[in-house]
Amino acid sequence: MSVEHIRTEPSILYFGTPVVLISTVNAEGGDNIAPMSSAFWLGWRCVIGLDASSKTTENLLRAGECVLNLPSVDEVAAVDRLARTTGSSPVPDAKLARGYRHEPRKFEIAGLTRTPSEIVSAPRILECPVQMEAAVAASHGLGDDGPRKGPFRAFELRILRVHIRPDILMDGHANRIDPDRWRPLIMSFQRFYGLAVGEVHASRLGEISEELYRSLAGERASSTAGIF
Template identity: 65%
Template sequence: MHLQSEPSILYFGTPVVLIGTVNENGTYNLAPMSSIFWLGWRCMLGLSALSKTTENILRTGQCVLNLPSVHQVEAVNRLARTTGSDPVPAGKQQKGYRYEEDKFGIAGLTPLPAETVTAPRVQECPVHLEAVLAASHDLAADNAAQRGKIVTFEMRITRIHLHDSILMQGQENKVDPDKWRPLIMSFQEFYGLGSKVHPSTLAQIPEHLYRTADIELARE
């Protein structure tokens, strides 16, 4: 039986991402988030308008989307309720956030230089997606009570780095879903993937048929 319900959050399960950006003084910021989805070499991010990551993306127009596996969960959790904003915004103070200048240090993670942007990669993460800002949009702009609180970003991927441990045997451009174990956030809790439950008809489609013009653009 289905019941009418009003949960405050609708995080039914999405990958955790560590967003690397550059602060105005040249230092690095690193922020965990899971409000994200991909289509081709584009992705959409949803972030608080008051976050340091939002400020940095709007200023620099770039970031690196580092995807941790289940093996980096403790490092990700060390970043929980931290912010690169000083002073801490009131809404985050209410949730118990604290200011941290050295996000990489407290997480125990290692910054790596990117190739197409100045934002940092995370050595320990199996997936690094360098990206530039294509467009931004205020979420809930039609509602006065919510207007200006959340920003959505359309990012275009400019370079991808994949650890060889998650690739299909003999295929450098294809991730093996039996090897890749992304860290998943579901209703504020961490989860991993289980085993495959059923063969997929969509998996029978050759992956190259999904290639878009953004891949050629990224090579320029």
């Protein structure tokens, strides 16, 4: 059935992407976790968008590294406990207006567990089934052409090392995630969702060997710890 579309102007264009918990190290030495979902991956690169005034933005610009922790639907309560908290003090005006509060103990209030990374200084989050150590490759202002210059910051991150919980790997494959076992937590228009149905249609792209994408990407993580 054909339905005529109408013109509309939503306040946000938040159509649904996986939640990411970004862990970084503060200048004074403490840890920070930022829940966000403005992220996408190409090969072993990830592009994220953040509020330019956030503590995570500050930490990424200073330290140049982080961990991208991907929670599943099972960790949704912990993610929600981080909502409307910020590591920034004082709280930026825009966040203050939305009810944010300063919180320096993100791991503790969320009930999450620190675990050491192998390459970067930022900790991994033990409970997250997917953990990716990353380094900043590039960054630039986002929205600089708008009325409020530079409200966002975009980062290109180079993935250095990937840690996967074994139960979401495909049987017989050490390097393939099973999409039937991986249940990402999705944020859509500021609300939490999971993948309610299974695969809806066979995919011709799914017939391509994943190893071919490895060569197309032209890179992978360094096997030597400490090399960026």
